[in-house]
Amino acid sequence: MGLSGLEIYKLLPKTNCKECGFPTCLAFAMQIAAKKIALDKCPYVSAEAKVKLESASRPPINLVTVGTGEAKLQIGNETVMFRHEETFYHPTGIGFLVEDTLSESDLDKKLDAIEKLKFERVGQKINPDLVAVAGSSKKKDNFVKAAKKASEKTSLNLVLISEDAALLRAALEATKDKKPLLYAANKDNFDAVVSLAREFSVPVAIRASSLDELSELAQKAASSGISEAVLDPGSPSLRKRIEDLTYIRRMALKKSFRPFGYPTISFTQSADPFEEAGEAASLIAKYSGIVIVKSVESFLVMPLLTVRQNIYTDPQKPLQVEPNVYEIGSVTKDSPILVTTNFSLTYYTVESEVEASKVPSYIISIDSEGMSVLTAWAADKFTPEKIAAALKQYSMGDRVNKKELVIPGYVAVMSGKLEDESGWKVNVGPREASAIPSYLKNARR
Numbered sequence: 001m002g003l004s005g006l007e008i009y010k011l012l013p014k015t016n017c018k019e020c021g022f023p024t025c026l027a028f029a030m031q032i033a034a035k036k037i038a039l040d041k042c043p044y045v046s047a048e049a050k051v052k053l054e055s056a057s058r059p060p061i062n063l064v065t066v067g068t069g070e071a072k073l074q075i076g077n078e079t080v081m082f083r084h085e086e087t088f089y090h091p092t093g094i095g096f097l098v099e100d101t102l103s104e105s106d107l108d109k110k111l112d113a114i115e116k117l118k119f120e121r122v123g124q125k126i127n128p129d130l131v132a133v134a135g136s137s138k139k140k141d142n143f144v145k146a147a148k149k150a151s152e153k154t155s156l157n158l159v160l161i162s163e164d165a166a167l168l169r170a171a172l173e174a175t176k177d178k179k180p181l182l183y184a185a186n187k188d189n190f191d192a193v194v195s196l197a198r199e200f201s202v203p204v205a206i207r208a209s210s211l212d213e214l215s216e217l218a219q220k221a222a223s224s225g226i227s228e229a230v231l232d233p234g235s236p237s238l239r240k241r242i243e244d245l246t247y248i249r250r251m252a253l254k255k256s257f258r259p260f261g262y263p264t265i266s267f268t269q270s271a272d273p274f275e276e277a278g279e280a281a282s283l284i285a286k287y288s289g290i291v292i293v294k295s296v297e298s299f300l301v302m303p304l305l306t307v308r309q310n311i312y313t314d315p316q317k318p319l320q321v322e323p324n325v326y327e328i329g330s331v332t333k334d335s336p337i338l339v340t341t342n343f344s345l346t347y348y349t350v351e352s353e354v355e356a357s358k359v360p361s362y363i364i365s366i367d368s369e370g371m372s373v374l375t376a377w378a379a380d381k382f383t384p385e386k387i388a389a390a391l392k393q394y395s396m397g398d399r400v401n402k403k404e405l406v407i408p409g410y411v412a413v414m415s416g417k418l419e420d421e422s423g424w425k426v427n428v429g430p431r432e433a434s435a436i437p438s439y440l441k442n443a444r445r
C-alpha cells in the first residue's frame, strides 16, 4: 500500500530548502503521496529513504499487458481484497482454449465462433479477450499453424501453451507482433522459457505444483528481470484454487510479499459446460486475472461477461446513462412518455421492453445519480420536482398532444404530488419492466 503524506515526510530531509519547487518538505511529501510529482525532484533524499519510498510507490500487484493496440488486455494493479473497499480496476481476461489437434475445419469453426462473441449490455460493449492455443499435438507445424490462424482469424489476444520452449519459440516467432502470453515456465523448463520471454519482451506465466514452489520460481523470474509475470499455483481442484488465489492476493496486498505481486491465470476443469460456467464465474470473482474456458456457446459466455462487468463496475459510480429524453422508434405527437431513472440497468431494461412493444415512445431518464427507481425515490433523487423540471427542460409539452406521462409502478405514491407539481396527468405504469409491452399496447386501445 502507498505511504501517507506524513509517512513520506518523515523520510525527507526536513530542511525546507525549497529546491523541489515547494515551500516545505511537508508540501512536497503531500504531492508525492498524491502521485503528482516524482521523488527525484528532491536532490537530498538519502539512499536508504529512496529505497523505502520507491518500494512503497510500486503497485502491490504488477500490471501485466497481453497484446497490443486497443484490444490489449491489462491485468493486475489491484489494490484491495474486496470491491466495496474501493473498486477493482483491471477486469479478468476471459479466453478460450483451442487445441492444435483440431482438424482444419473444426479449428476454423471454433475461431469463427469465438470471433462472433461480442455483446452490448447496459450501453457497454462486452467481449472476451483471449484465444489460448495449446500445442497438444507436440508438433511444431501444427502448433505454429494453429497459433497463426488464431492470430489472423480473431481480433483477440493470444496465449501460447506448451511446456516445450522450442515449440513456444516457433509459435512466438510467427505471432510476436501480438505480444502473446507464454504459458508456462515451470521448474523443468524455467531458464529456457523465461529467456524466451525476455528476448521477445512478452509476458510469461509461471506454473508450479505448490505455493512454495511458485514463490521460489516467481522470485527467480524477478531476479532475471521479468516484471510481467502471471502466476498459476497449479491447484488440483476448484476449492483449492480459490484458496490459493485468495492466499496469493492476500499476501501481495496485506503483507507486501513481492513474489506473489502478480496477477494469476486459471483454466476451468469441468467437462460439463454449465458446471464450467459456474467454475469460471467463481474464478472471476476470486481472483483470477485470466480465466481460460473451453465452451464457446454464447449462452454460457454472455453470463460470464455479465458477471465480470458487474464485479468490475466501480461501486461508487454505478453505470449511468446521460439524463435526457430518448426517442424510441418513430415518435409522433401521440407517443407515450415514460419516465425512469438514469441507472443504466434500469434505463436499458425499460428501453428494450419499449422496443419490444413496437410502440414508438419517449423515455425520459431523470438524473438519479445512477440509482434504480426505488432506491432513488427513497434517497430523494427521483422526485416529483425533478420529473416536473425535466418535462419543462425537454419542452415535452410541445412534443405531444396530450399532457400525460407514465411513471414506474413502484413509485405510484408520487403520482398525486407529481400531477400538482407538473400539471400533467400521471398514469401509473407496471412495476416490472417486463410488463411494459402489454401495458403500452393496451393503453393504445
Ligand code: SF4
Pocket: 012, 013, 014, 015, 016, 017, 018, 019, 020, 021, 022, 023, 024, 025, 028, 041, 042, 043, 044, 045
Ligand atoms: Fe525538502 Fe527536498 Fe524539497 Fe528541499 S528539495 S524542501 S529538502 S523536499
